[in-house]
Amino acid sequence: MLKLLIGNKAYSSWSLRGWLALKQSGLPFEEEVVSLYGESWESRRLEADFAPSNGKVPILWDGDIAIWESTAIIDHLADKVGVDRYWPADPAARAFARSIAAEMHAGYSALRSHCTMNLRHVYPSEPLPPEVEADVQRITSLWDQARTRFGGGGDFLFGAFGAADIMFSAVVxxxxxxxxxxxxxxxxxxxxxxxxPFMVEWAEGAARETWVIEKFERA
Known part of the structure; x- marks a missing residue:
């Protein structure tokens, strides 16, 4: 049985990506939600099942195999169920999808730090710092290119829901x-x-959580 350790659904963007990757696989899995920064977190993150990731979420256990980092989780699951479940078949589309997914994994630090993930609220719009605005423009430009060139009229970046959409889910x-x-x-x-449906299920889980992490709440 696959087991995924994730953080709070209201706040943990990387946990969302790992969880979506598992849902996309169609494989059954067990999930364990741990309250990040809660009273027991510092001791919980030192336990053996978190050791490979040094206490980071998400971490996937496939038997005695540990996989962490969302892109690695996607790759591991694609090896099990087939890459076409995650990536478009056309070589040019697949190359573009992998490139923008990698850029998402490594970039947009301004947006991430200024606008932390928080499913509890919808805040009024405020002016963005120039570096955050640049991230927003870059992301929406990539989305436009993907859908225009490779979307085929579908709702998602490459027509069907896949790895690139998973990687950008928290930006959404x-x-x-x-x-x-x-x-x-x-x-x-x-x-x-x-x-x-996967995003709706995640949001419903987040709505049931009672934990509040003050560092991720806007004053």
Missing amino acids: TRFRTYSIPIPALAADYCEAVRAH
């Missing part, structure tokens, strides 16, 4: 939480992602 939540203005095509895409 940030755009809503902070009421960030985005172009119409990007807004339509965000609506489609939020309406996906």
Whole structure:
């Protein structure tokens, strides 16, 4: 049985990506939600099942195999169920999808730090620092390119829901939480992602949580 250790669903963007990757696989799995920064977190993160990731979430256990980092989890699951479950078949589309997913994994630090994931609220729109605005423009430009060149009229970046959508899923939540203005095509895409059954299930789980992490709450 696969087991995924994740953080709070209201706040943990990387946990969302790992969880979506597992849902996309279609494989049964057990999930354990741990309260990040709660009273027991410092001791819990030192236990053996967190050792390979040094206490980071998500971490996937496949028997005695440990996989952490969302892109590695996607790759591991693609090896089990087939890469076409995650990546488009066309070579040019697949290359573009992998490139933007990798850019998402490594980049957009300004957006991440200024607009932390928080599914509890929708805040009024406020002016963004120039570096955050640049991240927003880059992301929405990539979305436009993907959908225009490879989307085939589908709702998602490459037509069907896949790894690239998984990697950008938390950005979609940030755009809503902070009421960030985005172009119409990007807004339509965000609506489609939020309406996906996996995302709805995650949001429902987040709504049931009672933990509040003050460092991720806007004053």
